[in-house]
Amino acid sequence: MVIRAMDHVAIRVSDIERSSKFYMDAFDARWVLRPFDESGEGLEYALQGHRGAHCRVAFLGFADGGALELLQFTEPNNPTRPVHVTEGAIVHMGFQVEDIDEAVQRVEQAGGSRVWPEVSRLPVGGGEMWVLDPDGNTIQLHDVSFKDLMAGCLGAFPEADPSKAQ
Incomplete structure (x- = not known):
């Protein structure tokens, strides 16, 4: 299927x-x-x-x-309570955004919060930030495509390349 x-x-x-x-x-x-x-x-x-x-x-x-x-x-x-990412079943949701800095600002203005103080700059270009919604659900924000995000992962972890499976 x-x-x-x-x-x-x-x-x-x-x-x-x-x-x-x-x-x-x-x-x-x-x-x-x-x-x-x-x-x-x-x-x-x-x-x-x-x-x-x-x-x-x-x-x-x-x-x-x-x-x-x-x-x-x-x-x-x-009660709804935040669960640390190492304890919950869903670790995070990933959202691709147009502008990482603007997205973080809008999250904070809307009542969310940053996990880290600064946006991380990715090796493939663009940025990444981890934020929490008002209930503590974790959201990964990135302003590169999923394809580019995975290319960056392959650059860091070449053993993860499925075309080179054993």
Whole structure:
């Protein structure tokens, strides 16, 4: 089977309105679906059988494709807390941006924060910065293409080249 695209990632948030505003202000996301309440069998199925769950759900889309699904659980009402990247199942989301410095500024203005004080300059050109959304979800920002990002990785780690597999 061929996968046509990775179309969305779902993340937990503590306040769906605040998080929606953050992604819209920082990254020009747009509503695909405004917040709605979800419960019942469909949600239980998606949550691997967790009975009695209830959440608010919203979908945000980005100009060049891809989407982010935001889930704010009201039942179970466990607090959303940042988990260190070495402990969580999802380490980060990667966003290609036009201008790294502007993107970092917009993240901070929208309520996010930097992980590191300065933008890293990449060997392939451009820059990279790691930021956190208001709930502590980690986002890698880079202003080079994914192809160029991988070329830089191959330059640093030539043993990772799949065409030279043993």
